Amino acid sequence: MPWPDPVALEGKFASLVPLQLEHAEALAAASGDGEVWRAWYTNVPAPEDMQTEIERRLGEQQASRMLPFTVLDAHGTPAGMTTYMNIDATSPRVEIGSTWYARRVQRTPLNTQCKRLLLEYAFESLGCIAVEFRTSSFNRASRRAIERIGAKSDGILRNHSHHRNGTLRDTCVYSILESEWPGVKVQLDSMLGLNAPRR
Template sequence: MSWQPVTLSGQHVELVPLSREHRGALAEAASDGELWRLWYTSIPTPDGMAAEIDRRLALQAAGSMVPFTVLDRPGGSPVGMTTYMNIDAAGPRIEIGSTWYAARVQRTLLNTEAKLLLLTHAFDRFDCLAVELRTHFMNHASRRAIERLGAKLDGVLRCHQRMRDGTLRDTCVYSITAPEWPTVRSHLDWQLKKPR
């Protein structure tokens, strides 16, 4: 089995294969909150969106990434991007990353359901040993969101990457393992169904 573009649909979100046709709507989504201004992230500027889409599609062609456009509901508007990346087909093992959302959908059920769809596909379709999620040490909101999913901190890669501004990124590496998946799935199902 190979990791190919696929559409994953839920009630609050739909993940569709990334396309150059999404450029305008994704540029608008990134403008919602001026997300590229967060120094500890690598979110594209509206003017850089076409180049970022081309970069992700080139990595898909090389077999190392499966990028998605995130829609705010099935058939809805693009509100962000996410990917399967660092694909280790031999494991199999994968990372869910390079994720960003427009400010208006952050801290909603959209992210919870998106992660549930991605994790379900990785564990149930591909029988992954583990799924990783990574973020900048200083991105406390992202770290809390990853921990709320049920992922556990594996460790911190010190001086892992150089950021656009020249600073060095310490990367927090989290994972969910196959034996943990049934518990995490129950937790995410409960998060989506609990009264608000």
């Protein structure tokens, strides 16, 4: 049986639903917002490539290598994509990656909410012992965002792969351990204003 199974996750500032081909048009519009696909150190699909990318991710899901989501903003409008990937059902552990967002939702609580939902489900429902994050050494915004939520550096895989423009990519690897999740959860809730003291 595939692990993990498709699931919808709902939060105050964002929700995650299983990726579907029907989302292609709205996700193409999200990719075009701010032309986020042009950044050479990321792998954001261009609007005209969105259906092909959705088909690729769904194929990875069929092979039990990925669980892809469409990210919805607080109004229920598609605003990006994210996944569980590098799935290891034996350990068990996952990587949260292949994530991108429309420019309009960047620097909002949306990313923090998505990570909160994905981490909670990974640790509290799937029983993961660790959750991993990876990003290009050149993607400083992504590195800051990963560090901000409480992930710790595991090191850098030098000359790990290539960026899509052919240049060599050093991959920064981070993780959160099961034992660290309770503290990270409190931190994320504080960032989202979800654990403010009652008056």
